[in-house]
Amino acid sequence: MKDKTKNIVILGGGSAGWITAGVIAAAHVQKNTPDSVTVTLVESSNIPPIGVGEGTWPTMRSTLLKMGISETDFIRECDASFKQGAKFAKWVTGDDDDFYYHPLMLPHGFGKTNLCGHWQNLTTTRSFSDTVCFQEAICEQNLAPKNIRSAEYAHVANYAYHLDAGKFTVFLQKHCTETLGICHKIADVEAVKAAENGDILALVTSNGETIEGDLFIDCSGFHSKLIDQHFNVPFVDCSDVLLIDNALAVQVPYESEEAPIASHTISTGQTAGWIWDIGLQKRRGVGYVYSSRHTDKQKAEDDLAIYVGDKIRELSVRHIPIKSGHREVFWQNNCVAVGLSAGFLEPLEASALVLVELSAQMISEQLPQNRQTMDIVAQRFNETFQYRWQRIIDFLKLHYILTRREEPFWRDNCDRSTIPQSLQELMSLWQYRAPSDFDFSSNNEVFPAASYQYVLYGMGFKTEFQPNQLQDRGYAQQMFDANQNMIQQASKQLPTNRELLNKIKQFGFNKL
């Protein structure tokens, strides 16, 4: 075959670089085979970034499994903890009792019936998610999603992780180089050697080495060294929709070694943004993402200090600017951008790492056999991810537009001019019926209709259901009862998050 895709070069050794390297190598690198695909990862320094504390999606479990990683090792070495969804506090009224959940499990009986209308007709004050899913109740009790007898990656309740991104990078690097046969080079890339058609032929490092490749993956973070600096692919700014543009991050130690570890991300609405609170094993990762158009850094620091408490005076707060947006295309010539180089929106709903996983998966599964077919794959990749970024932007924006908070940040978010047309159309439809799978029928959906239901009805949205949508009431009641039953069972059987994490350190999970 002519111009066979043989050597893959990844630039950047953050979590995006190593996840992409690992996923591709696990599927394509055959050790001790001369014709095998090779994966080389180049990074300028071997110093891992400081881990802010990051949330993943449940997809991370299959990503790790595919790379051949033991869940026990991962949890022990990445300070990881279990995440069963997100609790949104003070996003609607800002009052102390204002909260709703976006759990990681579908409503009970989802696919057989749509429970939204039946729930809305109930005369109870029970929240939507608590009525249709047992996960809110176990999160409120800080319970783990499984027990020590569960096999690796198996679940009682669906789960993702909270992890220390710095430790995760070190962990992946070790696995990728020692087990998956990835070549790791530490060098500054000073120049790009290009062909006439613009294709990258090689990266030239400061010590004079030339690293040739057939496919280059830009995981260089916000530097976007290849997709921006070499190819000048334009950046699509999304700050007109998503108003967050700054973050303050801090690592907060637990009060004691017995303090509960929340098994969900806690997102708390603030005057000009929201605060994330992520429980790792050894500490919490806390941060305030805010809009500099609606507050200033000093005021944001004060608000963060109120949330964290007095101990913040002994902790170091990092300031991170956020430029919300993404590349116009992600795959240009023989180069594809994955991770922050492709774009970043904001930390809400942990969309950063899942986009890395989805990108790595598509590159790996559709890996073009040669240069001739690469442009076809590139176009499909671009269409897929343009769609995905749009859906994520819509879904993130949904969290902001049903608020009744009065501060300018929240009012501006509700201004129609900031709401994408596609989301406005969905909101019109949902006045008369609940979100359903028909609203999200592409093969490339990121969030299922259930996620929209959780946010919509969690925030108090009212749909005018028609009588014909409420026919299977008996079945719906069965589902509600079954869910109550599951809450009781799970509350009895599951250990606390901290208990389980301690047992994993001591005994570990079995593989089956």
Added chain:
Amino acid sequence: MTHLVALDPNQHRNLIIDTDAIEHHGALLNLIPIVPSEFSSACCEFPIVVTKNEETGQFGFAVMLGFEQGQNLFWEKQKWQGLYMPLQLQRQPFFIGEANPESPNSLPLCFDQSSPAIADSHHSDNCQSIFDNDGVESEYFQQIKQCIAELLRGEEQAKQLLEFLVSRDMLQSMSLEVTFADGQSKRLNGLYTVNRESLGTLDEATCFELQNNGQLEAIYVMLASLNQIYRLIERRNTQMS
């Protein structure tokens, strides 16, 4: 409620055990842990399975006595109906406590003070003293200590065998759905056994080693014992009819 204390030859010199009552400890157990040296005796009556410890999630061997928690089909008329009694029952109410950090090599012998087998007096022929009048250990107590020593050795063998099976990915979960004569059916979860096909993939040297240390026999005995599940179903049908 169990009440555990370390055995003290002075304080507990007059301790009497009613050996008839020992088996009450197994009345409500549907699984009782066993060790490989017991397999050949146990296999004649019970299915031998691999289960996970509730507290640690680690694998162990057990005989299966019932189909749900609290159900021991070998417990009838307030008596143990099996011919063989697992060491875990025989050793009751004694067990090994946690080692003292100051002397990690000597393990304290403890007993369960709330055990139904603790007797006030020699009210039957089956009551046994632990110490005689001079404070010397009785023959019965010597037997108990041997039993516990065999358990400790056996647990080490079990650990080695299970580590080997896990390292070779030779365990598989048993998905079992049984239907009883009365029409009720039950899905059994949390039971594991050796994948028979995986035995065929072992190289000669490994087979030879397993043969020599008796583990190959233990594996085959365990696999053969699984047919006892049919007898267990029979017992369930008879008892519930």
